[in-house]
Amino acid sequence: DSWFGEMALLAASTGRIDVVGVVVNTTAYHEAIDENVEGWQGLLDAATASGMKNVPTFVRSVDEALVRPEDGNIDSTSPNDSDAARYIIDMAMQHGSADLPLVVITASKLTEIADAYLLEPSIADRTYVVATLGSETAEGCIMGAPNGEQDVWAGNIVAQRLRFMQVSNYYDQDEDVPDSQLAELPANPFGDWVKSKHEVVVGDFGADQATLAVFALPDFGNVQRVAYDGIGEDGTVVLKHDAAGCCWFVSGGNPEAPKTFLWELLRDPAAFPSP
Secondary structure, eight states: OOSHHHHHHHHHHTTSOOOOOEEEOOOSSOOOHHHHHHHHHHHHHHHHHTTOSSOOOEEEOOOOOOOOOTTOOGGGOOOOOOHHHHHHHHHHHHHOOSSSOEEEEESSOSHHHHHHHHHOGGGGGTEEEEEEOOEEOSSEEESOTTTGGGOHHHHHHHHHHSOEEEEOOOOOGGGSSOGGGGGGSOSSHHHHHHHHTOOOOOSTTOOTTHHHHHHHOTTSOEEEEEEEEEEOTTSSEEEEEOTTOSEEEEEOOOTTHHHHHHHHHHHOGGGSOOO
8 A cells, every 4th residue: 555565676676775575464454464465476576577686575474463461571471473573583683783783664563573572582683673653742752553553562562672763754645656657667567566556545644665765865754862651641652752762763854755766766777677
């Protein structure tokens, strides 16, 4: 329902980032794992058929929200031991280090990365979590809807035990691939894929590609330090402004920048190298 996957694959094929793997899960917004897998497989197949480089593999995983233990201690939490968590651990051990961490970008719930931490706490030194979720407040931000409300205890774990950046600079992505520009898409299976799904979710809570845009576009987002501040009255995790905080919060920014970047990637000859 966004250009998150397409932008990631284009950035990987053009050499801007390395994508080492994808987790396909279920959420309250997308509950059917077979449909989710079919969608991601279709995207990856279109990329491969178009000659794109560095196309990753994926793992499918169905995971229930983590349960807060009676004593409220993170270390007492029972892990799900999911396929996704094991996959994240493997990727972190292969590709992450303290100086060059594996960046776990999620446009979903935080269950899988929190589960991975519970199984292997040492990944805290090898990973950096960047998540599209929640919203801004006068005091900082909350890790609520969208996405964050689906597993509040996982949010507790991530905000307190992992290096974390919350991205809440949503924008209306309806015009990222407008009808007027469909003829400009690449004449290959990837271009056909984009054309077939160009009507994505409209409104202020889509555009999960914001998690990628904050890295590539210096003017896309206002970055502030925040710190964990417990659970709010609505039951979601609260982060408050703190110049010495261990977490980061991104809001605002130029809403035209992601569209410009997406089309820059689509037009880059390196995205679709000759066989």
